[in-house]
Amino acid sequence: MKRAKFNFHNVRLSNKLLIMYILSVFIPIVLTNIIFYSVTINNVKKQQIHDSELALRQIRNDFGKIIDDAVGISSSLYTNAKINLFLEKDYLTDVDYVENYDMYLRTFNQSSPINPSINSIRFYTDNSTVIYSGGVYPLTNDIKKSNWYKHDMERSAASPIVLHSPIDNQTSTFSLMRRLDYFNFNNKQKVVKIELNPSTIESIFHNVTFKGNVYLLNAEDEIAYTTQEDLAWRKKFIHFSSVSKTNRTVILKSPALNQAFLRNWKVVGTISEKTMLNTVYKSGQFIIYLAIINILIPSIIIILINRSFLNRLHRILRHVKKLGDQNFERIPDPEYTDEIGQLSSEFNRMTKKIKELIHDVFLANIQKQDLEIKRNRAQLSALQSQINPHFLFNALETIRMRSLMKDEQETAKIIHNMAKIFRNSLTWGKDFVTVRDEINLIMSFLEIQKYRFGDKLSYEIHVDEAAENCLIPNMAILPFIENASIHGIEPLKEDGEIKVTITLEKDLLCFCIEDNGTGMTQVKKEELLASLEMDEEIGENVGIKNVYYRLRLYYRNQFQFTFQSEKQKGTVVMIQLPYNLVLS
Structure with missing residues (x-):
């Protein structure tokens, strides 16, 4: 069967007006609001990403600064001959040790500038003649068996090592370990441990301007510190790739830390798009209300205009269809002067003429039918x-x-x-x-x-x-x-x-x-x-x-x-x- 060719003239007038409304009013307004909303979201997202990158860079710099401060202190201790001699010397009596402690170590502690980022400084030595107190601790076999100590002893350079130091199940910090072997008279094994202030670490990583989770990753991309509370990173190293992330999570990375002993360490942040665009989502209702107003007002105007002629056209059409049933009713509309009003007047005149013609030929038709x-x-x-x-x-x-x-x-x-x-x-x-x-x-x-x-x-x-x-x-x-x-x-x-x-x-x-x-x-x-x-x-x-x-x-x-x-x-x-x- 041959398919009928489409012709726009066959479309009903009400459908034509509806198509005109959709193409000229509804779709432009909706597209305009969608484009505006999309552009706003993209701009806000870019701004949020930029601000978040700045916040991560700030966290990286602040963390690097306190590490540099600890390294500076360790370097001063590394080259301090008196403290090295104090830890190296064999003491015959406890009194002799206490006198040397007061002379060298206590004097150093009192003369060192106060640094709020440093929580404590501890010295470890295998010198059996010292009294282990007041910041001096024995270099036990457990310490010697630890990974950091083995790694430190294997190295030829005496550069510091940064370690993650759990304080308890809820608190952790970082410690800087350094071997004291600068001088030729080095006969004893000596290590200094500088522990950073956990509150300082927490204040750095819990940056209020960053609205997601922050991760400090070591060279193997293992989490050394994070603000994500539901992650058990204090008990074991967790690889960053195993952290649960959704498709709508934005991952931001800062440049690697500059320190040689922190090579390839970096600060990474994750933020959900919902969090980034929360402000835009809140303003989405305003955009929706604005779109409704933009659609509603033109729609009301168009409906009022359409009703002025569609209803009258439908009334004329109903009366025209009644002509097929020989119902010649007049259209009761007042005689308006627009085109539809003129059409109604002409229809009434035509029905009047038809009635007259029917009356003229009615008797003749009856006689013809009677003969039939x-x-x-x-x-x-x-x-x-x-x-x-x-x-x-x-x-x-x-x-x-x-x-x-x-x-x-x-x-x-x-x-x-x-x-x-x-x-x-x-x-x-x-x-x-x-x-x-x-x-x-x-x-x-x-x-x-x-x-x-x-x-x-x-x-x-x-x-x-x-x-x-x-x-x-x-x-x-x-x-x-x-x-x-x-x-x-x-x-x-x-x-x-x-x-x-x-x-x-x-x-x-x-x-x-x-x-x-x-x-x-x-x-x-x-x-x-x-x-x-x-x-x-x-x-x-x-x-x-x-x-x-x-x-x-x-x-x-x-x-x-x-x-x-x-x-x-x-x-x-x-x-x-x-x-x-x-x-x-």
Whole structure:
């Protein structure tokens, strides 16, 4: 099937206005707000990322500064000959040690400037003659077995080592470890441990300007410190890649720390986009309200304007459609001066003119229709009058022939059936009868034919109970029974059979008349069908033509008539009537 070509003129006016509104108002406003919102989000995101990078850089610099301070202190101790001699010397008595402690170490502690980033300074030595107190601790086997100590002893340079130092389960800090082996008189193993102030570390990493989690990563990308509270990084090293992150998490990295002993250490921050854009999301409601206002006001204006003419156009359209039902109502609108008002005025003038024309030709049409009705009735009467003599002649001939062969009792029975048929032929003024009455008439006819043919003829009649009270045209079926008997069964020598079936299927009353008679050739069948469509004299095939013409007069094109026939095989006639349309 060829697809119809689209034409914009076929689109309803209301749909055209809707398309115009969507393309000219709704979509531009929505797109404008979406673009504005997207640009704002991108700008805010860039600004937040920039500020967060600055905050990370500040954390990196502050952490590097306190490490540099601790390294500076360790360097002064590393090159301090007196303290190295104090830790190197063998003491004969405890008094001798206390005097040297007061002279060198206590004096150093008192003279050193106070640095709030340093929590404590401890000295570790394997000198067994010192008293381990006041910041001096033994270099035990546990310390010597530790990884940092082994790593420190393996190195040739005496550069410091930065270690993560847990204080308890909730607090941790960093310590700077350095081997004191600067001088040639170095005979004892000496290590200084400078522990950073945990509150200083916490204040550096918990930067209020950074709104996410901060991670300090060592050279192996293991977390050395973090602000993420639900991460057990104090108990074991956790690789940064194993930290749970979503697709909407922004990862920011600062440049690596400058110190040689902190090579490849870096500060990394993670922020969710939701946190970064929280301010924009809060202002999103304002953008939505603004978009609603921008859409609502033009929409109200457009609706008011559309109503001024769409409603009136629909009213005109309804009245135009009523013209098809010969309803010539005037449009009650006032006479407005716009184009639609002028259209309403012209429509009212046209309906007035049509009414006048109808009034002028009404009587002539009635007379014409009356003549047509009379003509149809006359044709119907003529058709009916052709049926009775033809049928009665055959019936009386049958009685005459059988009377010669039978006694009076059988003749009386057949005459009784004949009387029924003759009585029905006298009631042609009754156009419609019930299916039950028609069946009674058919049975009378078939009994006459059975009387005539004897065992040569058998018949069956099947009728739906629901169809018995339906009305059909008088003698609409009997001519087909007569045709089956006379033209189909009579030429046979034996085993003739006629079957009548009447059913009710949905809204159709269906008749089926079957016989196993001589049938007819295809040529004869086509000639009969062609003759049914010719409005000429009836001529041959009186019974079939009479029924067909009567059905056409009663039902017009609301009935179906078909038949099938084969030579020496019989004939099947099918009739379907709209039972709900018959007269009641």
